[in-house]
Amino acid sequence: MAFGQVIKKTEGSNHLARIITSPDSRGKGYGFELCNALVSIAKESGDMITLNVYRTNQAAVSLYEKLGFTEDKDKSTDENALMVKT
Secondary structure, three states, rough: OEEEEEEEEEEEEEEEEEEEEHHHOOOHHHHHHHHHHHHHHHHHHHEEEEEEOOOOOOHHHHHHHOOOOOOOOOOOOOOEEEEEEO
């Protein structure tokens, strides 16, 4: 099981939020499938997609990088990275 949301931030910009995969479903590709679907939905109404991720969540950081997200270092903090995909 996995869950996530697309939230409209501004005109042309969407934010992915509350992305989670249940512990017993991790490592099976569900997170990738979910995020790929969320990106497709977000792209329908915007050119930029953002999301926040804890830096300590290396599995999530790696997944988002595989999907083409990069860190916006100017808007990130020591604990959280703001990831952007255009």
